[in-house]
Amino acid sequence: MSILVIAEAAGAGFRPSTFELLSHARALGEPASVILVGDDAANKEQLDGLAAKVVTVAGANLSPYSADSWVDVLAQAIQAEGADVVLFSEGQRTRDLLPRIAARLGLSAVTAGMGLTKDGGSYVVHRPAQGGKAYMDLVVEGGSALIAFRPNSFATDAAPVDGTAYEEKTIDAAANRTPVVEQVAEEGKKIDVTEAAVVICGGRGMKSEENLALLEELADILGGAWGVTRALVDAGWKGADHSIQVGKSGKTVSPGLYFACGISGATHHIMGMDTSKVVVAINTDPDALMFEYADYGITGDALQVIPEIVKEVRAVKG
């Protein structure tokens, strides 16, 4: 049995979910091989002891990132490496690449994975069914399959391995066919809501766009990210971008801690957050549906309660 992990760089290291996948492979007793493409290899030493082997791939057309070139290089590298399962982290890049690599190599593909276990000679993937109204266990039999996992699906504390082998490869990738003609960078984009360990989400009960700063303040002090309901995106509140909308037609998050501030608890919102581990709801209406999906509930005005929570966390954290 063998596991291959496609690592993804972020900032001066890797996405947290890369460490989750590597840790889970060790927990299954099958320390992974890792593929690192192009500039993603810059901080490869951070994977020391976390993987059995690290394969770095350099070559033409890899930087800057383009889907065409990366599909080509990863398809070649995955085929050369071979594995029973190839694990990706859910995210924009994986959405570009995984389906195309699967189609090119004729491999099965599963996305939105939340758990991976072994059952005899097969791997079993736990994932939502019917938009999270149920869950299912899918058997990935024989051959290889490409599987993407949602961030925050696995712990990162499995024991390290002794010694990691390093291998360098050169693969020239196919040229990109869809050139970027314009790029607008947004300043100060912080932690991605899907990746964050803590998500502070606000709804119409936040009353006005100025008050969204309260969400950000609490998120900052807890080292998390903030998000909004669709109601705020549709209302065009400043800062309430679709990229941080939590729910059916936005992002699916499953952080360790989720705050629903002034959110009624509509099904379409719940579908995007119900796998969060601990949920806190703050709502003026004691009968708000949101309380049914929460572990801790506060009946009160979010605009008054959030600043007090910020103060309290500050006091506790010193």
Add this chain to the structure above:
Amino acid sequence: MKVAVLTKEVPDLEAQVRVAAGGASLDIEKQRVLNFFDEIAVEAALQLKESAEAEAYAVTAGAGTGIDALRRALAMGIPGAFHVDDPELADANPLTVARALAAFLEKEGFDLIIAGKQATDDEAGLIGPMVAEILGIPCVVGITGLEASGSSVTVTRLTDAGTEKYEVPLPALVTAEKGLFEPRVPAVTGVMKAMRAKIDKYSLADLGVEAAPPFKVLGYQPPAKRAAVKMITGEPAEVAAELVQLLRDEAKAL
């Protein structure tokens, strides 16, 4: 320009879902609709039909299902629809669905194929880019802007770092993200026309596609039930203090 929209029929977002037969199957309320993101894709095709005189078609693959999705696309104003209908498409491996759609699209020949970002039932986001890869054409996933310009389209998407615009030579496939267009509501005349429309059918054999082995499902479970909510009451400062203490000591979430 000849445009095809990949339309999937899915259970309504409000449909009740129950785990049945001791976890062996799902019992899904039979209210079926055109996938949320595919309605946006249909609207995009209609915009191209109206602004760039594109020909527009809808195509769906299903095992006896999919007609309602096609009729919705027709009612919105898509002139022609095709149905790949085969029993082997029930709970099929996504590779099978993608191969079937790609075989059909190849046969008919299209300049631009528009799929949804993902289906609201399986939330997979696989079929669009898989079809593109099988056809060997460029693909941009999750677009929020689309403009036709002769032999190419210019598309916009939101990335983790901001916004990017790409020039995409045709033929190509794009997938529609929320925000691309607001789908129109069909007019009554459209609905009547859709009811009368003739929809051509193809089987996997007609398209020369062999089904890939489907996944085996070990079982289904209902969503994990949360313990009853613990309500915290008092003045803002009091509830904040109690919450933080509970999050730290009881939930171990801080």
